[in-house]
Amino acid sequence: MELKTRYLGLDLKHPIIASPSPIPHNIDGIRRLEDAGAAAIELFSLFEEQIRYESESFDYFDSISSNTFAESLSFFPKMEDFKAGPDEYLNLIRKATEMCEVPIIASLNATTSEGWDDFARQMEQAGAKAIELNAYYIPTIDQSSHAVEQRYVDMVSVVRNAVSIPIAVKLPPFFSSMGDMAMRLAGAGANSLVLFNRLYQPDFDLANLDVTPALELSTPHEIRLPLLWIANLYGHVPCNLAGTTGVHSGKDAVKYILAGADVAMSTSALLKNGTGYLQTIIDEFVLWGEERGYESVNQMRGAMSKKNVLDPSAFDRANYVKVLQSFLPKRDLQVRQGRWDPI
């Protein structure tokens, strides 16, 4: 089966990518992913928040403890040149692009316009082949949906103006009109939409009555939501689509490609089973495709998208109606193709 894939204008040897995780935290981890067969490697996200936290915390501790008591006018060595910045990350990009054959995609989670602009530029300069904008935030209670949506669009515009390399946008699933958002983002300059971001959701510690952080690895069934939307969007948005979350086997990757994704990404499975597991996923993917007689990935792509599938209503009612079995003749169903469910 011909595996070559084009994603974000990059030529990939196959459609399976290693998505951001702690693994590509250093050059060692990146090499291991390459050795395991990743077609491209996405670095962990650079968080503007983290950088600002470092910078502000240094500033805070420096000032709160200084010039208070005559014997200890300061507590830490002076760092005149201190600049909490992405240097480490940029160095990693540089080193990785030098040492690896496969494309390195940087990932950015900024919070301010300046942050998106500044860091994206620096990543491009450091040699990143593309940037994934890892944007998620929890809107406050008084923000309108319009404001929320505009924020995402603005983010893409800012980065589009700043860099010439391709931009992927990793989205959360909570938009009222996913299709509209997808079009607007593509219009603002996104070259790919990555579905979906898994948001940090705290848990309650009942013993201590405490709100505690909780980050768990994805489970296979989490594939369903992004699968649904990729299938819906395929053929309608003028940009790539990428499926992320819930890829725990080659078959999961198959599902995404069939839905219409250009690439499928895996993280949790690798964290759980080791980087070598990536090869297992690739092998499974290839095996399935060859067994079915597909000649190429391109042929697979979108075969089960809403556009192409016989009964698209399966996607419209999120399967509810299908369970009840459609009473309409097939021809009537076909007439309904291409129309969003009005109810």
Added chain:
Amino acid sequence: MSQTTEAPEAVSVNVATIDGNEAAAYVAYRVNEVCSIYPITPSSTMAELADQWASEGKRNIWGEIPDVVEMQSEAGAAGTVHGSLQAGSLTTTFTASQGLLLMIPNMYKIAGELTPCVIHVAARAIATQGLSIFGDHQDVMAARSTGFAQLSSGSVQEAHDMALIAQAATLESRLPFMHFFDGFRTSHEVMKVELLPDETIREMIDEELVIAHRNRGLNPDRPFIRGTAQNPDVYFQSREAASIYYQKCPEVVEKVMEKFSQLTGRTYRLFDYFGSPTADRVIVLMGSGADTVRETVDYLNENGYNVGVLQVHLFRPFAGEKLLAALPKTVKHIAVLDRTKEPGANGEPLYADVIGAIFEATANGTSPFAQMPKVLGGRYGLSSKEFNPAMVKAVFDELVKPAPKNHFTVGILDDVTHLSLDVDTSFEIEPDDVHRAIFYGLGADGTVGANKNTIKIIGEDPRFYAQGYFLYDSKKSGSQTISHLRFGPRPIRSPYLISKAQFVACHQFNFVHRTDVLKPAAVGGTFLLNSPYPADEVWAQLPRIMQEQIIEKKLKFYVIDASKVAREVGMGNRTNTIMQTCFFAISGVLPRDQAIEQIKYSIKKTYGKKGDEIVRKNFEAVDGTIANLFEVQVPTTMSSKQELRAPVAAEAPDFVQRVTARIIAGEGDLLPVSQVPIDGTYPSGTSRWEKRNIAEFIPEWDEELCIQCGNCSFVCPHGVIRTRLFHKEMLEGAPEGFKSAEIDAKGFPDTLYTLQVYAEDCTGCTLCYEACPVRDKTKVGRRAINMIPKENEVIEAAQCHNKYFETIPVNDRAAVDFSSVRGSQFLEPLFEFSGACAGCGETPYLKLLSQLFGDRMLVANATGCSSIYGANLPTTPWSINHEGRGPAWSNSLFEDNAEFGLGMRVSSDRHRASAERILKAMANQVGVGLVDDILTSPQRVESDIRRQRARVQELKDKLVQIGTLEAKMLLAVADSLVRRSVWIVGGDGWAYDIGSGGLDHVLATGRNVNILVMDTEVYSNTGGQASKSTPLAAVAKFANGGKQVNKKDLALQAIAYGNVYVARVAFGANPQQTLTAFREAEAYDGPSLILAYSHCIAHGINMERGLDQQNLAVHSGYWPLLRYNPEVRQSGENPFILDSARPNLKFKDFSDNELRFRMLKQTNPAAVDRMMESAQAGINRRFKLYEEMAEVK
């Protein structure tokens, strides 16, 4: 008036605004290869700068980066200096005070070996009746016999210049030099100075002499020995063999000064005379005081006087004839001012040298004077006591009185010897074209930093000279800072505090009720107040004394709600940029627009690298300032009836009213000699009178939710939370709102439990809340003790309830359960309300000690944080219980603390032995039964001890009746019959470094002493220098790139003795184990060592998370808990008990929360991964070893 939007044209790169320490270190760094140091205030900065520059890769004039080595003590540093010199390297050190004293033996050697070297001393007072970090010449005078040449600088510029002159002179003369300048007054004064370019420095250093120095060094290719033992036949001649070098030295220095003058245009002489060439009165002195006298001399000479000043630069070797030659021949009266005291001597050193020179010249017939001048000696300025123009005038006036005082003092009121001079405090000479500004700030609010920045900004304008001097508080939290700034068109030579300021700013509103902020305000000046009240409401909030002065002095009065502005632009509570902008806007020093542009330019420079966001916020703050700055329309009459808060309550004891209160009120300078203790003995229990009220939020007890576990009280660093049991009868007299609850235990009928919060003493650290295990089921986040805003009603209620609480009987020590956390908290804390940082990790240990053993405890306290919060005047937290007993506490030095405590043990045991002997001899008179009971009482448990107390009291009563000499002798030592507990306490700086030799020896004596090391893993008191306790990978001063070596395992070293009780505790992780260890240690009849983990602000943590960090430290294996109890061996068990479970967290889980570890990514990015891995591996290794020793399966 220029309206540029940029900085004024770039000033010459050779000008900088720095302090004396930086000025000296700048040169020292460039002309040395090795710096071997030990930190001590006020010299530490020199060493820290050297270390910082070395880590930045800055090079000396030979293109190399000097080695900076931190030693375990100054004695060690001096040894390393000596060794490095002996091996032929150019070596230096920086020190002061006690540190200099520790170097004396090596200084004799270095001088005896005629080895060139310059050491730089920020001259500081010596600890005598009390310790002082402040400046005078006692230390350098104590070292004057070592044979070192001594060169004095009197200003920041001189500190810079003389450093180079000394270096050139030492190479040529072969005499080692001590270059000194006044601690704080010069070392910490910020001034605009001209920097010496590297070319000039190179020109001054003769490379041939450097080669000669190398050639004299130890080298196996041309071996020799140095350091022989000499006998009566040759020692004396050998001593004299160097004399000729001392004779030649003054001329060498003159030559060097001449060359310096040619290169720089700045001329110095061995003795510099200023003033009237025909003066009849001259003051001779050295140091910063000379500038004050010089300024006063100029003024006086314009007003009818005929006076002069002779500034001494080269004190040793003392060139008497040159001094005489420098004086005007007309002089008839000389006052020699010494900034030191030599008790018992016939005058202080400089005085003795001057009269010696005059006498010799007169006797030889070589005197330049027609008549021998009358010379008086006087002392001034000890411990940075102010020395101002009024005092100078007093000295000049004294000289011509009919019966002038000799060996006088000036600057104090000595009503015992009556040798102090009267000073006319209204005498002022400061000109109007020098702008003087005073700023009152709260430590950590950024005021001082902003002022240093202001000085830089104004100093960069070539039209201006600028000076800054900063006063700090004796407390480590809630402390007040006072900045004195001067700006003028001429070089500023006024090293004294401002007494009339044209601009006064108060950056914390609550100061107005405690301090007479406007006392130094000049008539017609400006007053700026950071006020939460708007311009039309603030007047009514001011105290009478402030309204009075605003009106009488016709002050322009401005207010700004800086906190509000800061919040609005998203800067939290950082008000410094805002207040700084106000100063520029209204002081008129620079034109407003130019000033604003300058501030913005400076902001961009300072914060540019940290991101546009921060720059933007600061710009917004600047713009927001102008919009929110309002002038107050001052009424013509006063309306306030508010007086300043009394420093102490009216019921305070006599000493507290007479002395302590004056110091608290800032009037300590006015205390006459008769009022202060003659021998440094101060009463205990004074902190309870201070009532600092520094917390905005204080805890409130929820008696219904509370499970009475005692944790909050246990962890409270300031002893603010007290618990007590009482009979419910007592509730009848209780004031309204007095909280109590049924006791949460069986077997105590009719008993209630109360918990009191001493609101006015609380620092708001929130550790009580963090420690509380209770969770409110309905309002998550609430516990049984919660922080509430400290409104006036809250304070009033607390005062009322606390008062009633104090009438409830203290729970009987014999009935309290010492073994539980809860029980322990019914014991009176005898360590309360210290000046430690909010949330301090050390003080809970001391408080616990005082609760368990305070009424029979002697404490030897090492110098460090604990001696500062323990006894930095005006108050001490060590206090007295309801029976009049309490910890007997003393601080000796830093290096000798273990030995000091051992001395207390030996003495106590000695007294006990004497008491027993006399008791036996007097058995018949006193009662055989009583004697027997006293002698055989085991005194292991508290009830035994209580009974013994009763017996001893009975004994004492009888002895008073008997009244013989023998009875009196026994009476004097009878108290030692109650078991004495000797505690040797201090930090890791003492225990791991400077005092480790003594500590080790004391452990080896086998005596019954208890040693508590409060381990913050760094030198906390002096600003975060690395100790041997600093862990691998932690960033600290002198470990910029992370500590390269693992932390010393003091526990294992002590365990190796086999007969030492050793424990590692962490109260934040396991208070019960801490309590158990303390009790076991004290009960053990032998040496005990407790290493107590103390979280600290120097770790770069959110202090509210201190307990969490302790917990993480333990659970990650970073700080394992253990007890090694030799007594257990008697029952055949393994004495090594590992109290913490195998680590279930990684080191990273702990270290990620601490700046001291996170910083490593910035300071040493290449090594951070490796070092963090090493640290984790080290932790794993050590835990495995401990498990093996504890035989854990």
